[in-house]
Amino acid sequence: MTRETARLLITCPDREGIIAAVAGFVARYRGNILEADQHSDPHEGEFYMRVEVELDGFSLGRETFAAAWEEISEPFDMRWRVYWGNEVKRMAILVSKESHCLNDLLWRWRTGELPVEIAFVAGNHADHAEQVEACGISYQHLPVTPETREQQEARLLSLLRDESVDVIVLARYMQILSANVVDAYRERIINIHHSFLPAFAGPRPYHQAWERGVKIIGATSHYVTEALDQGPIIAQATTHVGHRDTVDDLVRKGRDLERVVLATAVRQHIEDKILVSGNKTVVFD
Amino acid sequence: MTRETARLLITCPDREGIIAAVAGFVARYRGNILEADQHSDPHEGEFYMRVEVELDGFSLGRETFAAAWEEISEPFDMRWRVYWGNEVKRMAILVSKESHCLNDLLWRWRTGELPVEIAFVAGNHADHAEQVEACGISYQHLPVTPETREQQEARLLSLLRDESVDVIVLARYMQILSANVVDAYRERIINIHHSFLPAFAGPRPYHQAWERGVKIIGATSHYVTEALDQGPIIAQATTHVGHRDTVDDLVRKGRDLERVVLATAVRQHIEDKILVSGNKTVVFD
């Protein structure tokens, strides 16, 4: 039913004729554009575009695209990526004690809502091994202590490489990844933070929110950068709370936000709908 | 600051190469596309597109566009409209007793948020004459009774024509417009209904909502058709209510929804962002 597509993501300096050039190129190779979306940021003078081309009939393919595309990408000075329809992304999930985001992602994966391969789940606790393995997925127990941190990160990096992981999801993973991992998977590590950032960055955001007496709590998914809880925001959601809500109530209500916000960001990433622009995201959804 | 643009709205059968043809046409006449948005409806096989072209540098204008554009519009069998940047739409507002939507639209107009000319406000009650005239706008008192309905509608139609009205906003106007008016201003009459349609169509929707015991109320703006409260929906919003809320509370909370939902639909119409597709809308916002 769903048609196989190539998805082309472009960033370049803004100027006249980009859309015509791209659309003309696709038409010349008999491609049918199913979706095209673009955005000009007048402050930065940058242009962002996402084009989804039906593979059926398109006379370019994985081997031939790049050479042909130079004719457009070079004169317009484009940074670009292309994703081919039959490539399924390989995902690793990192988790600590809290299981709600992990369980939610596994359920979406099992029912086909999230079309990825899960390479492995890794956790600094052993808690979720049974549940994960019952799904036929490998569970890597990587307990982190100040002494073992470096060694465990090396092990994680080699797992990620051996398993050809494309995207890492921090499903309430409470350890800080080193610059090594962040560098190697830039714009490919998605975190869920349990507050409406930039409010309540750092630890125990629900406690912070309760202390401050806010009437709304939130959740934020973002790409991970070196700066804790400061990376480009992908998706956010909020819900109302009141004076009767205890910290436990905030935690409970927040779980329902976190699951949906994280799943939204992961879906948008998987469908190649996100372009990073400085410390912001352009989400063509 | 804001650049003057032409806004081109297109509907045609879906097939390959439309975007390339449109973007190529614009580029050929030295136009810069500021925004382009499109949508394919696979069920109907229809294609919808909105293109916003910067006027500065574009070598086509009001007199020359249509002839040149035939080269694209004919082979693709397009229905299309173009709006030129320096044309300000002329709006008529119809109102009954409730003033919140009227007051809101007037405030947005006074502060420049709503860039229209208000040709006149007409009401079947005299209540708002003073407020409207204090804004320097003509107020037409058109009291409707079974006996005078036909005559008043004729007067309304002639006012609309004399004043070259482009768009009619029913700001809680509680009379039903005849087919004459609806026909003459198809897809140009915007109503606000005080429920989340299709629930609670017809009179006294807040009473209906209270009777049913819903936990959410809503408001819906839509284009007016011959079928009451059945036209294409443009925008909707909802808010929570509870067992303590009386009908009066629903009315009060609803007013805040209605104002924002109506203003949203009016803004989207004014900015030529809405295409009607059967009994639905495509809103390129």
Next chain:
Amino acid sequence: MTRETARLLITCPDREGIIAAVAGFVARYRGNILEADQHSDPHEGEFYMRVEVELDGFSLGRETFAAAWEEISEPFDMRWRVYWGNEVKRMAILVSKESHCLNDLLWRWRTGELPVEIAFVAGNHADHAEQVEACGISYQHLPVTPETREQQEARLLSLLRDESVDVIVLARYMQILSANVVDAYRERIINIHHSFLPAFAGPRPYHQAWERGVKIIGATSHYVTEALDQGPIIAQATTHVGHRDTVDDLVRKGRDLERVVLATAVRQHIEDKILVSGNKTVVFD
């Protein structure tokens, strides 16, 4: 940490002195009121109250409460129920093909968020047997055909009785329960309907919503009555959709609403926070 309580739910004709009488009664028996909430419906002349009394120190208990309470309940003509803190409700879940609500309830139960005993899960398909039994819960496969309907309902009823079920959750159960079951478990059967009722009652509400072109979809949990999708509404939620959303997108977005709305209603029922008033609910949350 959480204190054990008795929860007293009262409905009676509205008049002076009810709160004083109830609070005085509790104080006389050395009870500490942790929460008290009440509501007067001036249209019906009815008064609704929920009182939560700490068991520690309260000199009445399960055996002695009713006799003492007559002193208050008789003069005020009260209908009332009392729930004792250490009683855990026994829940049966009915399910068809769709698993998202079932999976969500099981997850909330496993993590302790939903403090119930799950007596069994019954389904008219065999699909979920493995998942349910992996949780240590009995799965009853009750396939329903026109010929077997009566027999299966009898089996269901006897299961419900044998297992002392207190509350039945229809987690996207697509069969209609007979009046026998509905009568026997009045105000104790919670359904989730995948629309913002009263819009789109009946089958395939997401298709109906897509056809109508709404800009908001919703989900509704309600008590089941003889009239399909007409029972007292407990909780509702909505989310925005647009012209790009296909029916499949509505279904996907709707799943996230349904899970949360159903879980909210179930939690409120479990915590004895709902009083039914005619065809409405009073939810003391």
Next chain:
Amino acid sequence: MTRETARLLITCPDREGIIAAVAGFVARYRGNILEADQHSDPHEGEFYMRVEVELDGFSLGRETFAAAWEEISEPFDMRWRVYWGNEVKRMAILVSKESHCLNDLLWRWRTGELPVEIAFVAGNHADHAEQVEACGISYQHLPVTPETREQQEARLLSLLRDESVDVIVLARYMQILSANVVDAYRERIINIHHSFLPAFAGPRPYHQAWERGVKIIGATSHYVTEALDQGPIIAQATTHVGHRDTVDDLVRKGRDLERVVLATAVRQHIEDKILVSGNKTVVFD
């Protein structure tokens, strides 16, 4: 239609029997409790209560209440206030250049939604004099410069006193009030801040939000304290934004939030529904 009531607000150390004592007191003086709401904060050990008593039939009045009430308030060590139904609060509105909150409050006042007397509107610009005076309300132009600040604040204070103002609403007033004013009207000055506090406190929050690339913006109403944007939060609301939204779009969308959030907080204050607890609010709505 609406019955006249006395509204009693109580804060005291939490212990057994408070509700019984209060409800018994009201019953003894033949008062009918229309609404009663209470909250226990286990962290602080504090108890908060709001009781609304119908005046018709109540044998205590403004002159006699305090003496009789000592019997309850002294043993329970209560801080308390009582508001009598026929007392209308006197409000002063302070404003700078932005008019949307002012216009909104005036509209709610004109239509009777906000049952207050508006003593005066004061602004540090002359802009709104005409609009305010057209409503029959005095406009005080109090331009503030570093040199005149002290003098203008003295003038403001004497206006507030001469006019017996009960509550001050900062309707996007961009000047900081001195400790003199804040002290004199503690828990009676309501501000609207154009962000979801605590994010983006201080100046130009929409610019800050745009820079950070958030996907949600908000508005916050709170009581004013000496610490800028740090007072007890009364109400908050949020709305979604995207990468296409410019700072101007955030400002436009935010105006619709600010108006409703400020009006909500003002209504709750006017109806004596707010108790301040440390740096938080208990809102019995």
